[in-house]
Amino acid sequence: MGVTNFLPKILDPIPGGKYAVNMVDYVVNWARANSLWPLTYGTSCCAIEMMSSSMARYDIARFGSEVFRASPRQADLFILAGTITERMAPAVQMLWEQIPGPKYVIGMGACTISGGPFYYNNYSVVRGAAEILPVDVFIPGCPPRPEALFHGLLTLRDKILHETSRDPWHEGEITAPETKDRWGEASQAWATLEKIKDEEMAEARAKFKEENPEYKSSYKPARVTKEEFPEVPHNPGKIVGLPQAELFNIVQEKFPSVTVYGLENSSQENLEALPADMPLDLQVSKKDYLPLIQFLKEDPRTLLNFLIDVTAVDWVDHFDVVAQLMSLEKGHKVFFRLSLTKDDSIAEEKKATSILASAPSLCALYAGAEWKEREVYDMFGIHFEKHPDLRRIFLDKDFVGYPLRKDFTHPHIIRRG
Numbered sequence: 001m002g003v004t005n006f007l008p009k010i011l012d013p014i015p016g017g018k019y020a021v022n023m024v025d026y027v028v029n030w031a032r033a034n035s036l037w038p039l040t041y042g043t044s045c046c047a048i049e050m051m052s053s054s055m056a057r058y059d060i061a062r063f064g065s066e067v068f069r070a071s072p073r074q075a076d077l078f079i080l081a082g083t084i085t086e087r088m089a090p091a092v093q094m095l096w097e098q099i100p101g102p103k104y105v106i107g108m109g110a111c112t113i114s115g116g117p118f119y120y121n122n123y124s125v126v127r128g129a130a131e132i133l134p135v136d137v138f139i140p141g142c143p144p145r146p147e148a149l150f151h152g153l154l155t156l157r158d159k160i161l162h163e164t165s166r167d168p169w170h171e172g173e174i175t176a177p178e179t180k181d182r183w184g185e186a187s188q189a190w191a192t193l194e195k196i197k198d199e200e201m202a203e204a205r206a207k208f209k210e211e212n213p214e215y216k217s218s219y220k221p222a223r224v225t226k227e228e229f230p231e232v233p234h235n236p237g238k239i240v241g242l243p244q245a246e247l248f249n250i251v252q253e254k255f256p257s258v259t260v261y262g263l264e265n266s267s268q269e270n271l272e273a274l275p276a277d278m279p280l281d282l283q284v285s286k287k288d289y290l291p292l293i294q295f296l297k298e299d300p301r302t303l304l305n306f307l308i309d310v311t312a313v314d315w316v317d318h319f320d321v322v323a324q325l326m327s328l329e330k331g332h333k334v335f336f337r338l339s340l341t342k343d344d345s346i347a348e349e350k351k352a353t354s355i356l357a358s359a360p361s362l363c364a365l366y367a368g369a370e371w372k373e374r375e376v377y378d379m380f381g382i383h384f385e386k387h388p389d390l391r392r393i394f395l396d397k398d399f400v401g402y403p404l405r406k407d408f409t410h411p412h413i414i415r416r417g
């Protein structure tokens with residue numbers, strides 16, 4: 001609500017006053033329409049085209065919009081470029097609320113207009129920006145090119161140039177995104193389609209049999225046994241660093257109880273038969289896990305100074321935490337496999353949502369372990385002792401369960417049957 005909005009009430013009744021109001025409208029609209037400052041905000045691929053529109057080839061500055069602002073308080077145009085999820089919707093609305101009026105919204109691309117292909121079979125996508133905000137101009141396309149964005153900008157400019165203080169810009173309303181059980185709807189749709197498909201197939205088969213009574217299928221389903229598979233020769237990779245046997249001998253000097261994973265007996269003969277281009281895969285106890293890794297990190301012969309990954313495997317009755325390390329100087333890699341029994345003291349019905357095992361954290365040795373161990377915690381529900389910041393990294397903090405566990409059965413996330 002600006003001062004100009006009062007002018008018609010004062011000037012219109014005066015002879016010649018209407019001209020003055022028209023003139024003020026013209027000047028104000030001209031200024032607004034030619035200096036639209038967009039907020040820097042893109043949600044997915046459409047944003048790439050939006051960004052390229054500000055580069056030298058397209059040069060959005062020609063339209064007075066050269067300054068993409070990092071703060072909503074300095075912007076008056078909200079270009080929504082990409083898919084909007086239901087979790088993101090409140091943030092989008094908050095940003096819109098923080099833009100001072102008069103403000104305008106451009107919905108760029110199919111996803112912003114209607115949720116695009118992501119709306120279907122998906123529980124999390126908003127069916128178009130207009131469900132949550134008042135949108136002034138929609139630009140179709142997937143993605144729309146910068147030329148299309150400029151067309152949208154010019155359309156908006158046209159709209160602004162026709163505004164008048166007699167019917168001033170008004171804010172419009174934000175609305176909550178539609179929330180309904182789309183997953184349930186999708187499952188029903190699939191079930192119907194499957195049924196139609198089965199019925200059509202049965203009909204087609206019956207018709208074919210009728211028309212070709214002599215036909216006999218030569219197809220015989222066969223299951224190939226492991227023994228029947230041909231021997232595939234190992235294609236050796238480049239050998240870097242110390243061979244597995246030598247690395248293992250160094251380990252054995254200080255940690256005699258450590259074994260090679262998958263090897264019944266760590267005799268020199270067996271060790272030398274291990275492919276020299278593969279990482280050494282060690283089975284370690286919880287007691288040896290940290291001291292062994294620290295030893296191999298510091299020993300000048302091994303120098304395992306780079307943490308490639310920390311991951312885990314759920315073997316149903318136990319977990320394996322697997323730390324993968326490498327020496328950047330020497331090139332060899334060593335995997336450390338720590339088997340953890342699952343906590344049996346937890347009631348059966350609570351197991352799927354409980355932390356079931358605990359491993360020592362590598363954070364004190366490798367700063368990079370922090371996020372990798374958080375991922376294992378997030379996906380498997382394995383606790384890491386002395387981790388400085390152990391919390392979920394990908395999933396919501398109130399997410400129930402651990403998706404990479406064999407016992408994970410979230411009804412809305414896993415489609416069954």
Ligand code: SF4
Nearest residue numbers: 045046109110111143
């Ligand atoms: S409309 Fe196409 S390009 Fe734009 S966000 Fe959706 S999928 Fe990506």
